[in-house]
Amino acid sequence: MAVAYKNILNLIGEDAEREGLLKTPERVAKAMQYLTQGYSQNAVDILNSAKFHEDISEMVIVKDIELYSLCEHHMLPFVGKAHVAYIPNGWITGLSKIGRVVDVYSKRLQVQERLTVQILDAIKEALNPIGAAVVIEARHMCMMMRGVSKQNSITTTSAFSGEFHKDRTRSEFLRLIRSNPLQ
Template sequence: MEIVNDGAFVPDSEGYEKIERWNSENTKKLADHYKAIIELLGEDVSREGLLDTPVRVAKAMQFLTHGYNVDPGKIIQSAKFKEDYRQMVIVKDIEIYSMCEHHMIPFYGKAHVAYIPNGYITGLSKIARVVEAFARRLQVQERLTVQIRDCIQENLNPLGVAVVIEAGHMCMQMRGVQKQNSVTTTSAFTGIFLSQNKTREEFVHLIGTKLH
C-alpha cells in the first residue's frame, strides 16, 4: 500500500521538516466519491476552481478523522511517571475541533480536564493529546466527554477524573434551528470528584477563573 508524502516544509536552517503522509489508495477512493458528490450537487467539477477540490477534501477528511489511527491509552502510557503528588492537576482551555456524526458538520470549543494522582502522573501535553485523539473522529459531545474521562481513569488509576467540555455546534448554527450563540456543556466525573462536593466545586471554580 503506497504512502504519499506531501507538503514538505523546512522553515529554518536548523533542519526542521514537516511531512504529511497520505494513504494513496484511500485518498483516491475518497476523492472519487467527493467528485461524484460535487457533481450531484450541481457543480461542474471540470472548472478551474474545483479541479483539485476532490483530492483536497479527501486529504482534509482524513486529517479531521485521524484519531481513528491513534491509541489514546498508549499516549498516556508513553509518559507515565511515579510521583508522590495528590493534589488536583488541571489542564484547561484545550481547544477542540470535532465532527458531529449526525451531519458531519464541525463542533468546536474547549475541554477542561483534571485528575488527582494516586502515585502516577502523566505529561501535561499527553492530556491534550488524548483529547485530540478522541476529538478527531466522528463524534457526539456526550461520548467524547466520557471517552476522555475513561481513558485517563483506566491508564493512570487516579483518585478521580473530571472532564467538562463547552462547545458550539455548527449543525445548530448554520442549519436547522440556526441559533448562533448556543453553547452545549457536558461533564463526566469519577472517584473523588463524584463523592466529594468540595473537590468538584473547586474544579468548577478553577476552570472558570482567569489566573493569567
Template sequence: MAYKKTEQYDEKATLDLSANYKSIIQSLGEDVDREGLLKTPERIAKAMQFMTQGYQQDAVAILNSAKFHEEVSEMVIVKDIEIYSMCEHHMLPFIGKAHVAYIPNGYITGLSKIARVVDVFARRLQVQERLTTQILHAIDDALNPHGVAVVIEAQHLCMMMRGVQKQNSLTTTSAFSGEFEKNTTRSEFMKLVTARLS
C-alpha cells in the same frame, strides 16, 4: 527552487474518498471540471483523513508514553484545550474547549499528553456527550487516579448553519469519576476552571 509540500496520506483511502466527493459535488449540480474544483475532491479526501486521524491513535498508549511515578495527590488541571471535532449526524464541525483534571494516585503523565488525548477522541466522528466520557475513561484506564473530571463547552455548526440556526447557543457536557463525584472536590474543580488568573 520549486515549492513542494510533503504530506503522508493513505493512497487508497485518498483515491476512494476523492471519487466519492467528486460524485457528491456533481450531484449538487456543480461542474467538477471547472478550474476551482479540479483538485477539490482530493483536497477534501486529505482534509477528512486529517480530521479523523484519531481512529489510528491510542489514547492510553499516549498517556503511558509519559507516565511517571510521583507521590503527588493534588488536583492537576489542564484547561482551555481547544477542540475541533466533527458531528457524526451531519458531519459539520463543533468547536470549543475542554477542561480536564485528575487527582494522581502514584502516577502522573506529561501535561501535553492530556491535550493529545482530547485530540485523539475529537479527531473522530463524534457526539459531544461521548467525547466527554471517552476522555475520562482513557485517563482512568491509564493512570488509575483518585478521580477524573472532564468538562467540554462547544458550539455546533449543525445548530448554527442549518436547522434551528441558533448562533449563540453553547453546549456544555461533563463527566466525573472517583473523588470528583464528591460535591466539595467538584466545586473546587469548577471554581479553578472558571477562574481567570492574572
C-alpha cells in the same frame, strides 16, 4: 475518498471539471483524513508514553484545551474547549498528553457526550487516578448554519469519576476552570 467527493461535487450541481475544483476532491479527502485520524490513534498508549511515578495527590487541571470535532449526525464541526483534571494516585502523565488525548477522540465522528466520557475513561485506564473530571463547552455548527439556527447556544457536557463525585472536590475544579490565573 476523492472519487466520492468528485461525485458529491457533481451531485450538488457543480462542474467538478472546472479549474478551481480540479484538485478539490483530493484536498477534501486529505482534510477529512486529517479530521478523522483519531481512529488510528490510541489514547491510553499516548498517556502511558509519558507516565511518571510521583507521590502527589493534588488536583492537576489542564483547562481551555481547544477542541475541533465533527458531529456524527451531520458531519459538521463542533468547536469549543475541554477542561480536564485528575488527582494522581502514584502516577502523573505529561501535560501535553492530555491535549493529545482530547485530539484523539475529537478527530472522529462524535457526539459531545461520548467524547467527554471517552477522554475521562482513557485517563482512568492509563493513570488509575483518585478521581478524574472532564468538562466540554462547544458550539455546534449543525445548530448554527442549518436546522434550528441558534447562533448563541453553548452545549456543556461533563463526566466525573472517583473523588470528583464529592461536592467539595467538584466545586474546587469548577471554580478553578472559571478563574483566569494569567490575567
